[in-house]
Amino acid sequence: MATAGPGFAARALAVDALEAVLRHGAALEEAFDGAPQGLDPRDRALAYRIVATALRRIGTLRALLGKLMERGVPKSAPRLESVLLAGATQILFMDVPNHAAVGLSVDLARADRSTGGFAGLVNAVLRRLTREHEGLMAGLDPDFADTPDWMRPRWIAAYGLEAARAMAAMHKVEPPLDITAKADPRSWAEKLSGEVLPTGTIRILQAGPVRNLPGFAEGAWWVQDAAAAIPARLLGEVKDRDVADLCAAPGGKTAQLVVAGARVTAVDRSAARLSRLKENLDRLGLSARVVEADAATFSGGPFDAVLLDAPCTATGTLRRHPDIAVSKRPADVGTLAALQARLINHAADLLKPGGLLVYSTCSLEPEEGEAQVERLLSARKDMERVPLRPGEVEGLDPFITPQGDVRTLPCHWMRGEAERSGLDGFFAARLRRIA
Numbered sequence: 001m002a003t004a005g006p007g008f009a010a011r012a013l014a015v016d017a018l019e020a021v022l023r024h025g026a027a028l029e030e031a032f033d034g035a036p037q038g039l040d041p042r043d044r045a046l047a048y049r050i051v052a053t054a055l056r057r058i059g060t061l062r063a064l065l066g067k068l069m070e071r072g073v074p075k076s077a078p079r080l081e082s083v084l085l086a087g088a089t090q091i092l093f094m095d096v097p098n099h100a101a102v103g104l105s106v107d108l109a110r111a112d113r114s115t116g117g118f119a120g121l122v123n124a125v126l127r128r129l130t131r132e133h134e135g136l137m138a139g140l141d142p143d144f145a146d147t148p149d150w151m152r153p154r155w156i157a158a159y160g161l162e163a164a165r166a167m168a169a170m171h172k173v174e175p176p177l178d179i180t181a182k183a184d185p186r187s188w189a190e191k192l193s194g195e196v197l198p199t200g201t202i203r204i205l206q207a208g209p210v211r212n213l214p215g216f217a218e219g220a221w222w223v224q225d226a227a228a229a230i231p232a233r234l235l236g237e238v239k240d241r242d243v244a245d246l247c248a249a250p251g252g253k254t255a256q257l258v259v260a261g262a263r264v265t266a267v268d269r270s271a272a273r274l275s276r277l278k279e280n281l282d283r284l285g286l287s288a289r290v291v292e293a294d295a296a297t298f299s300g301g302p303f304d305a306v307l308l309d310a311p312c313t314a315t316g317t318l319r320r321h322p323d324i325a326v327s328k329r330p331a332d333v334g335t336l337a338a339l340q341a342r343l344i345n346h347a348a349d350l351l352k353p354g355g356l357l358v359y360s361t362c363s364l365e366p367e368e369g370e371a372q373v374e375r376l377l378s379a380r381k382d383m384e385r386v387p388l389r390p391g392e393v394e395g396l397d398p399f400i401t402p403q404g405d406v407r408t409l410p411c412h413w414m415r416g417e418a419e420r421s422g423l424d425g426f427f428a429a430r431l432r433r434i435a
């Protein structure tokens with residue numbers, strides 16, 4: 001049994017991680033937490049690429065495997081699906097020779113008691129895939145094969161067919177690395193061989209491990225999608241103001257507010273995520289008051305400004321977190337919308353008269369964005385919208401809605417190839433407490 005040949009460790013880790021995501025509900029990053037100590041970083045990186053690509057293309061992969069296995073994956077060996085998904089990913093979407101992808105998948109099947117009896121099946125299915133994939137792919141929806149069935153009609157209803165198609169296309173592509181610098185983005189962009197986007201975010205292609213990049217150890221910047229950097233900027237001048245950052249961890253927006261000179265109270269209910277926030281602030285040499293609390297009942301303030309970056313389905317981040325395609329369910333939209341309604345109402349209570357509230361989510365679902373703001377404004381006469389004016393914040397004009405909110409979509413900001421384009425789907429609105 002060939003369990004230790006070249007490339008085996010990476011594939012074994014990929015299958016374990018796929019199992020963790022598909023069958024145990026782990027997020028993509030968490031799925032690699034149990035990776036063996038001492039594993040070659042190149043094996044880890046390859047395993048990560050296999051899993052991320054498999055999740056990005058899971059609709060296509062499952063459809064093709066379904067055509068090749070009329071009776072589906074044997075119920076007695078659920079892990080077999082992950083072996084086949086990892087193998088098919090390498091054959092269809094990665095630069096791995098077919099014989100290596102098939103051979104290593106067969107070795108993997110043999111190496112586990114639950115799949116050992118199906119090594120012949122793995123060999124037969126993957127070999128057929130290498131020969132027949134063009135014909136098999138021809139029958140699939142070229143746009144939406146990888147978009148979860150429940151998301152597609154919602155996006156078409158909210159943004160139209162053309163935008164929904166363009167978003168689905170962006171979800172198939174590995175996104176670039178986006179970075180927010182504490183200061184001087186131009187000179188950091190140069191050192192990092194990146195470009196500065198119109199909003200000041202630095203965008204880098206093919207970065208490798210983040211901690212090896214210049215400026216990471218000295219805390220000159222942090223990783224933050226270009227769209228995630230928008231909400232904090234809607235608060236405008238915050239120097240010497242008391243600002244609450246509700247739902248703050250892991251702290252990207254907290255860092256922006258502290259750098260802008262605010263006195264920040266960072267609230268989150270997750271102790272584990274708050275310790276990541278503290279680590280991040282420590283590395284950056286920044287400080288904030290950190291409070292572990294439920295933001296729906298947190299008693300503090302009153303504050304000059306509140307940023308509520310509410311928990312959401314995160315469907316706007318599918319490019320970066322392809323596990324969302326398998327982890328989220330339509331019912332999550334309603335459950336999270338109910339939580340968001342409580343959070344936004346309490347956030348408004350924490351404001352001084354005249355204070356600003358920015359509400360944001362990284363969801364594409366209008367129930368978690370636009371609808372929350374409309375509901376608050378119709379329920380509370382002490383709150384008004386402060387629409388964003390064209391030209392007010394550099395780079396944001398393309399994203400301002402007729403109401404004066406911000407809505408970004410993964411298909412926005414096309415800058416040549418898809419690999420250097422796009423941004424997370426975010427919604428952000430700015431409101432004021434009148435009295």
Ligand SMILES: C[S@@+](CC[C@H](N)C(=O)[O-])C[C@H]1O[C@@H](n2cnc3c(N)ncnc32)[C@H](O)[C@@H]1O
Nearest residue numbers: 247248250251252253268269270294295309311
């Ligand atoms: C979208 S993430 C926040 C990202 C963060 N604002 C940033 O920019 O790095 C949502 C956060 O909300 C937190 N959360 C969820 N429900 C909460 C609640 N009821 N009270 C406080 N925090 C909550 C989660 O622990 C999670 O850290």
